[in-house]
Amino acid sequence: MAVTARDVARVAGVSVSTVSRALAKPDEVAPETRAKVLATAQGMGYRPNQAARGLVTGRTGIIGLIVPDLENPFFASVTKGVQSRARAAGFAVIVADSDEDPSQEAELARDMSKQVDGLVLCAPRGPEGVIVEVALDIPMVLINRRCGDLPTVAIDNVEGIRLAMVHLRALGHRRIAWVGGPVTSWSNTERLSALESVAAEHPDIELVNLGSFPPYVSGGIAAADLVIASGATAVLAYNDLLAFGLLDLLRQRGVAVPGDISVVGVDNIPMSSLTSPSLTSVGIPLVTCGRASVDMLVQLVRDPSAVPAHHHDLSFRLVVRDSSGPVRRVLADLATA
Amino acid sequence: MAVTARDVARVAGVSVSTVSRALAKPDEVAPETRAKVLATAQGMGYRPNQAARGLVTGRTGIIGLIVPDLENPFFASVTKGVQSRARAAGFAVIVADSDEDPSQEAELARDMSKQVDGLVLCAPRGPEGVIVEVALDIPMVLINRRCGDLPTVAIDNVEGIRLAMVHLRALGHRRIAWVGGPVTSWSNTERLSALESVAAEHPDIELVNLGSFPPYVSGGIAAADLVIASGATAVLAYNDLLAFGLLDLLRQRGVAVPGDISVVGVDNIPMSSLTSPSLTSVGIPLVTCGRASVDMLVQLVRDPSAVPAHHHDLSFRLVVRDSSGPVRRVLADLATA
DNA sequence: TTGTATGCGTTATCAT
C-alpha cells in the first residue's frame, strides 16, 4: 500500500492536518514543524493521493485536450505544446481524438468535463451551441475557432490569406483556385471569406472555388484534376496535407509545379520543406499556439471569475519555397487573350 | 453542483447503493428497479464522480502513455491507436512527451504511476533498471523495446531488416550503408545487429556503419555527405525521418535517387509516399501497435496476477516505392573491378 | 433484492 498523510503524521509526530498544511500552505505552519514534516514526507516517498484531494477540492490537476486527428501533424504539434506547458504548470493532460467527427467530439467533451479542471478544444468541428453548452460546466479555451465569447487562441486568417494572395499576384497569377477543407471547420469558413474579400480588392484576380475536401492527402488527390480543369495557374489549399495530395497527383499527371501551376498550402507543418518541390505555405508556430492556450486555461482554472473574453491572436507568416513561381508567359497570354 | 448518486437515489426512490449497483453490477439488482434507476440517472445527466470512485476502488480509469516525441509521426500514430482503444475499453489516456530525454522519461513515469492504472512506455530511452523499478509499482506494457520480461509489443526487427537487405541485394547492391538512430534506442541496437547477421549470411555484401544520428530529418541531412563519401550504392536509415533528410540533401548535392544511390527507411510513416522520390520503407501498422499495447495493459490491469510475460510481435512489411532501384551498371562494374 | 453503515485520503472548519 502507498504511504498516506496519516503515516507521515505518525512518523513526524504531528497531526494529519499539519501534514496537509505543511505541503499546501507553507506559511500557516511553524518553520521548524514544516521542515520536519517535509523531511519525513520526502524520506517516506509520500505522494498525495490525487483522487482524495480531488474529491474534496473538486480539482483533478488534469486538463483535457480534444483534437480532430492526432496523426495530423498540425494537431500533433499543438498537442506537444499543450502537453509541455501543462506539465510545467503542474497539470497532466488527457488527450482525445475525435476522428473529425462532431458527435464524438461533443461526447468526448461531455465525458471529460467531469474528469478535468479545464478543456482545450482544438479546431472543434461541432456546432456552436454544443460547445457553448459544455463551456457552461467547465473552463474552456478554443484553438483555431471563434465561438461566442469563449477565450480563443486563433490565427488571423485574413492576414494569412492576404499574404498568400499577394505573393501569387506578384508572380503574375490572376486565376487562382481554392481547395477547401471541412465545411464544419471554422478556419475553412474564415479562409474562404478572407479569400473573397482579398479578391474583391483586386478586380483582376479571378477566384475559382473548387469546393470542400477532407483535410487529408487523399483529399488533395481527389481535388487535383479539378484544379487542372479549372484553368487556374495557381492553387491555394486549405492545409498542407491537401497541398501534398495536389503535388502528388499533379506530378502523376505530368503537370509541372510551379512551371504550370503554383501550389500554396496553409499550416507550414514540418514536412512541408521536404516534399519535392518543397511547399510554399502560410503558417504559425503551432507549438506556441498550444502553449498559449494552456496559459489562458490555467489562468481561467485558477480564477474562474476572471473575464474570459480574451482572444489571443497569432499571426501567420509566409514561407516561400519551391512550389510557387512566376506564371508562364505563354499561358498567361493565352488566358488573357 | 453536479448531480450525485444520492440525487438519483432520492428521485428514483431507492438507496444510493442500489444506484451504484444498478450501474456497476446490473445482475445484482431487479430488472425493473434497474430500469428505473438507469432511466432517472440518464434523465438527470448523472455522471459518476471518478475521483470518489477511485478513492474507494483504487482505480483511476486512466492509463498513461509516454512517448519520446509527439511530433514524430511514428509516435503520433501509436498515440492515436492507444487513445482510441483505451477509450473503447473505458479508459482515458494521459499522454506525456519526454523530448527524447531519458531522465524526463523516468520522472514522468514515476509521477504518473500514482495517477494512472497502467502505463504504456513507447520506445523508452531510459536504462533498463529504472524501467523495471517503475514496473514494480504499476502494470506496464512496453512498445518497441524489450526489457526484462515486461510485456511488450515489439517488432521483429530481424525480419524487417532482412526484407530490406534482400530487396537491395536483388537490385544488385553490394555496398550498403547504415545510418543509425539514437544509441539509447533498443530498436537501433536490434536493427544494427540484425543488419550484421544478415550481412554475415551474404559474404558478398559489404556493410558500412556510418554511426548514430538524431532520429529527425536534420540527422539525415547531417549524415548525407557521409553516405556519399562512403561509396555505398544503397543506404538504409534507422527511420523514415532520417531517410527524408538523406533524400533532401542528396538532391541538393545532385545525387540521383535511386539512380546513383538507393534509399530505404524504416517505419513507413504516412508521409513516406509523398516525398519525391517516394520512399521505400519497411514498416508496421503503427496504430495497430498502439491498440495491441492497450489490450495487453487492460488485461493486466483487470487481473494483475496474470502472467505478464507476454510478447506480442508484429511483423514488418516492405513497401517498395521509388527511392530504391537497380544499381547502375557502370558504377557496379567500377565497384567490382 | 435492497437498504444501512463504514471507510477510502485529503482538505477545510472549527476549536484549542
Place this chain on the structure above:
DNA sequence: ATGATAACGCATACAA
C-alpha cells in the same frame, strides 16, 4: 500554530 473532526461521492460488506 496545531489538533480533532466533518465532509467530499462512491463502493462494498453486512444486515434485513
